[in-house]
Amino acid sequence: MRDSSLDMLQGTLDLLVLKTLTWGPAHGYAIVRWIQQLSGDQLIVSEGSLYPALHRLDERGWVESEWKISDAGRRARFYRLTPKGRAQLRAEHATWGRFVRAVSRVLEAESQPA
């Protein structure tokens, strides 16, 4: 049995990654730390999830990457949003909002529907 809080990441990871990239190009390691920090350690993305996700986004044309030197002086692949990626982000953000509202309506219902 897996921890359900982790399962919930499914379908949301791409959205989170795209969002982090709106702050400018970043490499995978930084993305993980940003998400972890901003979420108050609630969302901890494993590298085994992140790198496949980044490659996915790349294949779909939502991000582009380039090898550069990081702040720490090491070679790192910097990802940045493409215009298609921005559109995708807007779409997924909207979908997320609708989804949360829909779940809330069910969770907060006082009684069964007719």
Place this chain on the structure above:
Amino acid sequence: MRDSSLDMLQGTLDLLVLKTLTWGPAHGYAIVRWIQQLSGDQLIVSEGSLYPALHRLDERGWVESEWKISDAGRRARFYRLTPKGRAQLRAEHATWGRFVRAVSRVLEAESQPA
């Protein structure tokens, strides 16, 4: 490529099903319709997801079932929450809340963290 709004159901379906059962025992068919109606057609649970989910909940002792006759006069398996199921519902509800808040913090962040 799958529709990300559907992917988001992952990890949330159990929560929704447990919630619907707080309104009293129900059979699978009714659970699907309740969720669909309350969510304003946003959440449409396929039967191929629901029945495995119900069996999962049963195995874990969160629901119990009994064959009865439905309102429509057909034989149907009625599921009801167990005490363990109620506890699980409370836990998953809390987890869901934390998760949504965590994602929101990332999505609403104006700039990258330090």
Place this chain on the structure above:
DNA sequence: TATCATAACCTCGACCTTCGAGGTATACGG
């Protein structure tokens, strides 16, 4: 009466994601 829609159940395989484990390489501090 034949037929269709609805109610209600179920299984199966394809597909996808996530994760943990494992592996590589380099920079820097002690």
Place this chain on the structure above:
DNA sequence: CCGTATACCTCGAAGGTCGAGGTTATGATA
């Protein structure tokens, strides 16, 4: 010189969702 942090990657196991397909029975309709 060695450990830690940075930074990348892959792989297999595990699990969930879905669409398609199938079954039975009721009731309405043509």
